[in-house]
Amino acid sequence: MHAEALIRAKKYAAAKTVLQSYLATASADQDALVLLGVADEYLNDSAGGVAALDAAGKIPDRYSVVAAKAHANTGDRANALPYVQRAKAHAGTDATLNADIDTALATLSK
Numbered sequence: 001m002h003a004e005a006l007i008r009a010k011k012y013a014a015a016k017t018v019l020q021s022y023l024a025t026a027s028a029d030q031d032a033l034v035l036l037g038v039a040d041e042y043l044n045d046s047a048g049g050v051a052a053l054d055a056a057g058k059i060p061d062r063y064s065v066v067a068a069k070a071h072a073n074t075g076d077r078a079n080a081l082p083y084v085q086r087a088k089a090h091a092g093t094d095a096t097l098n099a100d101i102d103t104a105l106a107t108l109s110k
Contacts, residue, residue: 003035012042030056038066046073059083061090065100072107080108 003022006015016039019032026032037053040046049070053059059067068083084104091097 003032003039007035007038007042010042012039015039016043030058034059034063037070038063041066041070041073046070050074050076050079061086064090065097065104068104069100069107072104077108080104084108 003015003018006012006018016036019036019039023029023032023036033052033056037049037051037056037059040052041049046069049066053063053067053070064083065087068080068087071077071080071083084101087097087101087104091101
């Protein structure tokens, strides 16, 4: 999917535009909804990220830290914690991922 390449390139606004256009005709595409949630969170639109991720249903493990951050940033501690736990279980020694998990935990601790 073109949007996934844009997200990997950190072109979140462009990815969001592509995804919104696509979702206008394929609103039930769970993969696209997950990617929209990721783009929204990286654009500091945590509410939009939560809405898209929740609409997607099951979030793949690789995006659980993004879901944790989005929920934490909206103050939704109850939904953030399971994603933090899932992200931590799959983080291994990835320093960037562990830093993102620590950020989500710090947000939840406030």
